Amino acid sequence: MKVNGEAIYGVEKNPFRTLPFSERTGRCAWKPASTGSGQAAAAGSGKPGTIYLYLYGMPDKGRITLPINNPITKAYFLAKPDTPLKVEGKTITVPGPLPDPIATVVVVEIAGAPEVTKDNIPVKEGK
Numbered sequence: 001m002k003v004n005g006e007a008i009y010g011v012e013k014n015p016f017r018t019l020p021f022s023e024r025t026g027r028c029a030w031k032p033a034s035t036g037s038g039q040a041a042a043a044g045s046g047k048p049g050t051i052y053l054y055l056y057g058m059p060d061k062g063r064i065t066l067p068i069n070n071p072i073t074k075a076y077f078l079a080k081p082d083t084p085l086k087v088e089g090k091t092i093t094v095p096g097p098l099p100d101p102i103a104t105v106v107v108v109e110i111a112g113a114p115e116v117t118k119d120n121i122p123v124k125e126g127k
Contacts, residue, residue, distance in 0.1 A: 003079050004033075007052040007105045015051075015114040017121060021064055026055040030114055050114050053106040054076075058096050065091045067120035070110040078105035 011029035019028055020077045026120045030051045053064060068074070068090060075085040085106065086093040098104040 003100075004103070004105050007054065007078055007107070011052060015116055016067060017116075021053075021055075021059040025057045025059055026053060028053050034039070049110045051108040051110060051114060055098060055106060056102070056105045058098065059094055062094050062096060063091055063111065064094060064106070066108065067117040068110065069115040069117060071113060072108055072110055074107075074109040076107055077105050081107070083103055 007118060011031045013032065014028045015030050016028060019026070028051065030049060033126055049070070051066070051068075072092070073086050075087050076083060077085070077099050085095070092106065094106060101125070
Protein backbone atom coordinates (compact mmCIF):
# COMPACT_ATOMS: atom_id res chain seq x y z
CA MET A 1 0.00 0.00 0.00
CA LYS A 2 2.88 2.32 0.74
CA VAL A 3 4.26 2.04 -2.80
CA ASN A 4 1.04 1.47 -4.77
CA GLY A 5 -1.48 3.57 -2.80
CA GLU A 6 -1.60 6.24 -5.53
CA ALA A 7 -2.87 3.57 -7.95
CA ILE A 8 -5.53 2.31 -5.54
CA TYR A 9 -7.25 5.32 -3.97
CA GLY A 10 -9.43 7.68 -6.02
CA VAL A 11 -9.19 5.71 -9.28
CA GLU A 12 -11.94 5.08 -11.82
CA LYS A 13 -12.63 1.69 -13.41
CA ASN A 14 -10.88 0.38 -16.51
CA PRO A 15 -11.73 2.72 -19.44
CA PHE A 16 -11.26 -0.02 -22.08
CA ARG A 17 -13.57 -2.80 -23.31
CA THR A 18 -10.57 -5.09 -23.55
CA LEU A 19 -7.20 -4.64 -21.94
CA PRO A 20 -4.11 -4.14 -24.07
CA PHE A 21 -2.82 -7.33 -22.40
CA SER A 22 -4.47 -10.45 -21.00
CA GLU A 23 -6.44 -10.30 -17.72
CA ARG A 24 -4.06 -12.99 -16.48
CA THR A 25 -1.19 -10.52 -16.98
CA GLY A 26 -2.86 -7.54 -15.31
CA ARG A 27 -5.60 -4.99 -14.86
CA CYS A 28 -6.13 -1.28 -15.49
CA ALA A 29 -7.69 1.84 -13.88
CA TRP A 30 -7.39 5.58 -14.39
CA LYS A 31 -7.43 8.74 -12.30
CA PRO A 32 -8.56 12.12 -13.60
CA ALA A 33 -6.45 15.19 -12.96
CA SER A 34 -7.44 17.06 -9.84
CA THR A 35 -9.31 20.33 -10.11
CA GLY A 36 -10.51 22.70 -7.46
CA SER A 37 -9.68 22.25 -3.82
CA GLY A 38 -10.54 20.13 -0.83
CA GLN A 39 -11.38 16.44 -0.75
CA ALA A 40 -12.28 16.17 -4.46
CA ALA A 41 -8.88 17.58 -5.44
CA ALA A 42 -7.12 15.27 -2.98
CA ALA A 43 -8.56 12.27 -4.84
CA GLY A 44 -6.99 13.46 -8.12
CA SER A 45 -3.31 13.08 -8.79
CA GLY A 46 -2.68 16.73 -9.66
CA LYS A 47 -1.17 15.47 -12.91
CA PRO A 48 -2.68 15.13 -16.36
CA GLY A 49 -4.98 12.11 -16.69
CA THR A 50 -3.20 9.05 -15.34
CA ILE A 51 -3.71 5.44 -16.40
CA TYR A 52 -2.49 2.73 -14.03
CA LEU A 53 -1.56 -0.64 -15.50
CA TYR A 54 -1.34 -3.32 -12.81
CA LEU A 55 1.00 -6.02 -14.13
CA TYR A 56 1.05 -9.50 -12.61
CA GLY A 57 3.56 -10.71 -15.18
CA MET A 58 5.47 -9.50 -18.22
CA PRO A 59 3.30 -8.34 -21.13
CA ASP A 60 3.72 -10.14 -24.45
CA LYS A 61 7.06 -9.15 -26.03
CA GLY A 62 7.53 -6.62 -23.21
CA ARG A 63 5.30 -4.09 -24.95
CA ILE A 64 1.88 -2.59 -24.21
CA THR A 65 -0.04 -0.67 -26.87
CA LEU A 66 -2.86 1.42 -25.42
CA PRO A 67 -6.06 1.87 -27.48
CA ILE A 68 -6.30 5.63 -26.86
CA ASN A 69 -6.19 8.75 -29.02
CA ASN A 70 -4.47 10.88 -26.35
CA PRO A 71 -0.73 11.37 -26.60
CA ILE A 72 1.23 9.59 -23.88
CA THR A 73 3.36 12.21 -22.16
CA LYS A 74 5.22 9.94 -19.74
CA ALA A 75 5.36 6.34 -18.49
CA TYR A 76 7.23 4.85 -15.53
CA PHE A 77 7.05 2.20 -12.82
CA LEU A 78 5.26 3.57 -9.75
CA ALA A 79 7.97 2.00 -7.58
CA LYS A 80 10.69 3.72 -9.69
CA PRO A 81 9.26 7.11 -10.73
CA ASP A 82 12.67 8.51 -11.68
CA THR A 83 13.19 5.82 -14.33
CA PRO A 84 11.12 6.64 -17.44
CA LEU A 85 9.92 3.82 -19.69
CA LYS A 86 10.38 4.02 -23.45
CA VAL A 87 7.28 5.35 -25.23
CA GLU A 88 6.80 5.21 -29.00
CA GLY A 89 3.42 6.61 -30.05
CA LYS A 90 0.89 4.60 -28.04
CA THR A 91 3.31 1.74 -27.23
CA ILE A 92 5.20 1.42 -23.96
CA THR A 93 8.21 -0.87 -23.66
CA VAL A 94 8.33 -2.61 -20.28
CA PRO A 95 11.81 -3.91 -19.46
CA GLY A 96 12.16 -7.04 -17.37
CA PRO A 97 12.44 -8.13 -14.76
CA LEU A 98 9.52 -6.27 -13.21
CA PRO A 99 10.33 -4.38 -9.97
CA ASP A 100 7.76 -6.48 -8.06
CA PRO A 101 7.16 -10.03 -9.35
CA ILE A 102 3.70 -10.13 -7.71
CA ALA A 103 2.21 -6.79 -8.81
CA THR A 104 4.01 -3.96 -10.60
CA VAL A 105 2.22 -0.72 -11.45
CA VAL A 106 3.05 1.15 -14.65
CA VAL A 107 1.96 4.81 -14.52
CA VAL A 108 0.97 6.29 -17.88
CA GLU A 109 0.41 10.05 -17.98
CA ILE A 110 -1.83 11.38 -20.76
CA ALA A 111 -3.45 14.69 -21.62
CA GLY A 112 -6.95 14.66 -20.06
CA ALA A 113 -9.36 11.75 -19.69
CA PRO A 114 -8.68 8.67 -21.83
CA GLU A 115 -10.06 9.08 -25.34
CA VAL A 116 -10.55 5.39 -26.08
CA THR A 117 -10.36 4.31 -29.73
CA LYS A 118 -13.78 3.66 -31.27
CA ASP A 119 -13.30 -0.14 -31.39
CA ASN A 120 -12.44 -0.34 -27.67
CA ILE A 121 -15.16 1.76 -26.01
CA PRO A 122 -16.79 -0.22 -23.19
CA VAL A 123 -20.29 -1.54 -23.83
CA LYS A 124 -22.76 0.12 -21.44
CA GLU A 125 -24.53 -2.27 -19.10
CA GLY A 126 -28.05 -3.20 -20.20
CA LYS A 127 -27.35 -2.58 -23.89
